[in-house]
Amino acid sequence: MALEICVKAAAGAPDVLGDCPFCQRVLLTLEEKKVSYKMHLVNLSDKPQWFLEISPGGKVPVVKFDDKWVPDSDVIVGILEEKYPEPSLKTPPEFASVGSKIFGTFVTLLKSKDANDGSEQALLDELKALDEHLKGQGPFIAGEKITAVDLGLGPKLYHLEIALGHFKNWTVPESLTHVHNYMKSIFSGESFVKTQAAREYVITGWAPEVNA
Numbered sequence: 726m727a728l729e730i731c732v733k734a735a736a737g738a739p740d741v742l743g744d745c746p747f748c749q750r751v752l753l754t755l756e757e758k759k760v761s762y763k764m765h766l767v768n769l770s771d772k773p774q775w776f777l778e779i780s781p782g783g784k785v786p787v788v789k790f791d792d793k794w795v796p797d798s799d800v801i802v803g804i805l806e807e808k809y810p811e812p813s814l815k816t817p818p819e820f821a822s823v824g825s826k827i828f829g830t831f832v833t834l835l836k837s838k839d840a841n842d843g844s845e846q847a848l849l850d851e852l853k854a855l856d857e858h859l860k861g862q863g864p865f866i867a868g869e870k871i872t873a874v875d876l877g878l879g880p881k882l883y884h885l886e887i888a889l890g891h892f893k894n895w896t897v898p899e900s901l902t903h904v905h906n907y908m909k910s911i912f913s914g915e916s917f918v919k920t921q922a923a924r925e926y927v928i929t930g931w932a933p934e935v936n937a
């Protein structure tokens with residue numbers, strides 16, 4: 726039986742898959758594990774009552790396991806790994822937090838109104854650390870095989886590339902070749918392409934935050 730999952734609908738297009746990196750992380754995990762699923766698209770700007778009943782915090786993703794709706798991509802991915810151990814997507818613990826500060830520093834730069842507040846440097850430091858990590862290994866964070874940490878970070882880098890490119894005319898420096906190759910490897914994966922939000926919806930999704 727297919728697992729049920731609630732994900733974000735695109736801003737302004739309630740019938741189209743939206744731009745939630747946490748939802749994509751879970752969808753990628755389902756795809757990589759070849760678990761069949763049924764998606765419910767949720768319009769987050771006008772949350773329906775049925776959704777608020779199953780997700781009192783009002784957040785996506787939520788997945789139904791044994792008749793119980795479970796929120797939070799960290800928790801959901803953990804349950805998926807337990808219930809569907811093959812193929813294993815476990816990340817060795819020493820690599821589990823690689824890249825974990827990139828999303829926060831990216832959002833700070835995206836929202837920054839002051840070019841000298843250090844937010845660009847903070848993001849660059851995190852991307853350089855990722856580049857160093859990938860040097861001599863890869864193409865993925867734990868080596869040859871894609872694992873959970875990549876499925877979490879990939880969607881965030883996808884948002885970073887589109888949103889900073891669009892709103893700040895900012896791109897990852899060419900010198901960070903390992904990060905560039907990493908993004909290429911992740912973004913070209915079949916499951917990534919299948920579960921990604923269209924570029925235009927990533928932009929419309931971030932616009933209110935940037936203009937706040």
Ligand SMILES: N[C@@H](CCC(=O)N[C@@H](CS)C(=O)NCC(=O)O)C(=O)O
Pocket residue numbers: 733744745746747769783784785786796797798799
């Ligand atoms: N920690 C949560 C974060 C999920 C999250 O923040 N989802 C956003 C969409 S990307 C959301 O549902 N926001 C609710 C809203 O916009 O009202 C997870 O990993 O699942």
